[in-house]
Amino acid sequence: MVSGKDWADATMQFDKLDFMLLAELCTNARRSHVELSERVGLSTTACARRLKSLEDSVIAGYHASLDLKQLGLGTTVVVRISLESQSEEALEAFEKAVIESPSVVRCFLMSGSDDYLVTVIARDIEDFERIHKTQLSRLPKVSRIQSSFALREVVNRIAPPAAFQQWRAPRRP
Amino acid sequence: MVSGKDWADATMQFDKLDFMLLAELCTNARRSHVELSERVGLSTTACARRLKSLEDSVIAGYHASLDLKQLGLGTTVVVRISLESQSEEALEAFEKAVIESPSVVRCFLMSGSDDYLVTVIARDIEDFERIHKTQLSRLPKVSRIQSSFALREVVNRIAPPAAFQQWRAPRRP
DNA sequence: TTTCTTTGGGAACTCCAATCCGCATCGACC
DNA sequence: GGTCGATGCGGATTGGAGTTCCCAAAGAAA
Structure with a gap:
């Protein structure tokens, strides 16, 4: 640099x-x-x-991006998950399981107090309860799960517009 | 139903x-x-x-999905934003501004205490500071901004695998 | 059985994408 | 200034893809 x-x-x-x-x-x-x-x-x-x-x-x-509502998957839930331990084994085991979870679309390892931020797609609130029971609570080494429902999607882009707005001199002047 | x-x-x-x-x-x-x-x-x-x-x-x-790291955009920040008021005008003004923000890739209106969950893409931490100053803090009617950095992306899918795993009887038996 | 509907498959036509070639421009160097 | 190589654009050709007919087969209903 x-x-x-x-x-x-x-x-x-x-x-x-x-x-x-x-x-x-x-x-x-x-x-x-x-x-x-x-x-x-x-x-x-x-x-x-x-x-x-x-x-x-x-x-x-x-x-291809799908209209998930038309597939009956209209509910987005953002889940904050803390682990019992931050050891390498705990993180690895958790991540391996999250990748296998069929309702998860996104998962970030985060700084701050919450260890992971997981986005889950469900049919509805009852379906999320099922996912919570059968998928989330079975993830290994979890100490706390905190869920927030998305009421509405305001923005959803592949890439930020800023990514396209700076360039070097053209190849041919 | x-x-x-x-x-x-x-x-x-x-x-x-x-x-x-x-x-x-x-x-x-x-x-x-x-x-x-x-x-x-x-x-x-x-x-x-x-x-x-x-x-x-x-x-x-x-x-098309881009390798944002190769474009120099390797930092994902999840920002929780609360508004001063939950009036319709406040929400509308805020959302209009968020859509215009060139560094925002996702924004959900949330249930619970945090009003909006916004995902921002930045070049690095210093760049996020700039975005925070020039874009986020200028959003209208904001009362609190709380940022968490994503240390690593564990899962990032277009659709949940669960979406493809249930179907009705075949059209031709 | 007859008929209608639905869905899959084949053939022909049109159009697109990949490749090769030649041309123009820029910079380095003699 | 002249030459060479590198880089990037554009035209023409050809193999392949997408689209549009049409027909066949299997159920469903009369």
Whole structure:
């Protein structure tokens, strides 16, 4: 680290066109090369070339997002979980079990007093009670579980808009 | 509601093949019809037909997911925000501003003592300080902000595996 | 049985994506 | 200034994918 700005190294390899492509793909991953090229003002060939290099570096994958309400899964619950011990074995055992839990969509190891922040998707409140009993309370080494229900989803984005808003000089001046 | 199981109505319209397709698309949204048909054991035509009907109903969209660390955005912060008032105007003003905040990726209106749970993506801790000053503390009607840093991401899924694991009788017995 | 409905499969057509090639621009170096 | 290599764009071609017909098979209802 020279300047104290590591991230500059990371983002400097991309220019405005790359970020335009990334933004397009984040909102609609199934756009054809033709559509993409029209939107960013490039030929389909150049577009495909950039796309490939982005896929080799910064694009982790392409995913379909589902309307979970239509699948009967309309309830999001955020669960704060503290463990009895913070030993490596305890963390490892807990995490292994969380990954296996079929109702969990997100789990972060957190700083502060709560050890883990887990997001659970349930059909409804009664279904969450079942999940709590059959999945959460059976997680190993848990000392405290604290659940909060999400009443409404205000924002849900793949990436922050800020990610697309800084770029180095264009490749061609 | 007859039986107390609303969700049965919602999920009953899909069978095992549909859920197999959905699971495939959630892990890789760019699979061709050929690949999909091979994986679920259908012809490409039948596959495409089911796909179209799924896109018209339960598939909300296709998104590229980015390796945010490679973009220099390696820090996830979960922020609990309480408002001065719970009036409709306060909520509305706050939400409008949150949606505009370029570093926010998720925001839920919560039950319990904390009004909103907001997930922020930052470059690093110093960058979060900047975001805190320039974005979070400027949100309207905020009374308390409490931040927790995510030390590690343990699970991050588009949909819970449980969503794919129950289906009605196959369309063709 | 006849008919209608639903779903799967095949063939043809259209269009897209991947690749090869040539061209333009920039920088380094002699 | 001239040359060489590196980098990036664009055009044309070809193999493959997606789409759209049409028909077949299996139940359900009359």
